[in-house]
Amino acid sequence: MDLKAIGSALAQIAEEKGIPEEKIIETIELALAAAYKRDYASRGEQIRASFDPKSGAMKMWKVFLVVDESMLKPEEPEEEDGAEGETAARAHAGAKSADEQAEGEEDTRVRFNPERHMMLPEAKKIQKGIKIAEELVVELEPHEEFGRIAAQTAKQVIVQRLREVEREAIAQEYAAKVGETISGIVQRVEGRTVYIDLGKGVGILFPQEQIPGEFYRLGSRLRALLLEVNMTPRGAQIVLSRANPSFVKELFTMEVPEIAAGTVEIKAIAREEGSRTKIAVASHQPGVDPIGACVGQRGTRVLTVINELNGEKIDVIEWSEDTERFIANALAPAKVTSVELHERATATVKVPEDQMSLAIGREGQNVRLAVKLTNWKIDIEGAAELLGDQGAGDEGEEKTADEASGEGVSGEVSAPQTENTAAEADADTREE
DSSP: OOHHHHHHHHHHHHHHHTOOHHHHHHHHHHHHHHHHHHHHSOTTOOEEEEEOTTTOOEEEEEEEEEEOGGGBOOOOOOOOSHHHHHHHHHHHHHHHHHHHHHHTSOOOOBOOOTTTEEEHHHHHHHSTTOOTTOEEEEEEOOOOOOOHHHHHHHHHHHHHHHHHHHHHHHHHHHHTTTTSEEEEEEEEEETTEEEEEOSSSEEEEOGGGSOTTOOOOTTOEEEEEEEEEEEETTEEEEEEESSSHHHHHHHHHHHOHHHHHTSEEEEEEEEETTTEEEEEEEESSTTOOHHHHHHOGGGHHHHHHHHHTTSOEEEEEEOOSSHHHHHHHHTTTSOOSEEEEETTTEEEEEEEGGGHHHHHOGGGHHHHHHHHHHTOEEEEEEEOOOOTGGGSSTTOOOOOHHHHHSSOEETTSOOOOOOOOHHHHHHTTOOO
């Protein structure tokens, strides 16, 4: 084998695949040790190699573990003839197992093997000051000529090790991008699982991480959130998601420069994938309208996100440190008359009669999302519109949700099914 040629070839592979040079050298050393052991050492010996990629020179060592009597298992008694010998052996094994179990500790002692172990007195003759449980390396005569089978063994070691290193490199690269949005091409669809070609790896979009109702066409480009990277025997499993609420957050970060710059911050997000999303935004710079920044001129920014989500409705509302105001904003597009806070994170919200359907939303969706967004349980009561100063006092007539719809409405229970009004359809993608 031409070691210089191997070194230069593997260095080129390292550059193409992005593998660190030290990993390449380690791979060569493992292959050389395997080839040397195949031709010049016994099966039980431990061989270690070093390789200089510049000169192509190599060195070989035999590795011994330094032991003493306390580290060795006692020799098994010689087998006796007949049933008596078997009975004695079983009794000896049973007594030993009982002793080990009584101690409650794992037996770390080893059987002495002259090819792998060396007693402490002998080891000190070679290297003074060495201690038990340390490794003693003895340099061997180097051989640069290997047989066909040894060369084939080295090749197998190199191929296998490079494949492992490449998988590790890919896993580390994508692990650093967890939480970011990446794009790829739909490679294949198996059942309801979608595989996406990301370039260096293949991402998996499981059914539970897909937007309901989406159709994935082979060869089409798709964006998704890199959810997690798991190591498997076959390599890195790159799990993607289009249903995670963070995916919407990342899309807004890409489309709204103010969010990327930190001027506007997404404080909270609640999502029912494929249907509707509410996001609460706040501005950290006076004069910057957080809602206007997210919606964009004539709604161009929010519409870009909506199109990426295949028409999923998005409500952008203003976040507030004032809990009452935040809850009122979270129920948009409905107009809230008043918010009363109670213990155990429960709030009672009053809305005009004609705003009840907007506040509740279709099948209770609007109030459900408001609960997720604010982390408050919300009870909605219908309030009759009061005109002028005469109706503004405590004597004002109130109408509860029980009277208006026949049953109470809470964000944590199934709300009565209602139909959305035309106003909700017009207002659910923008916040004026």
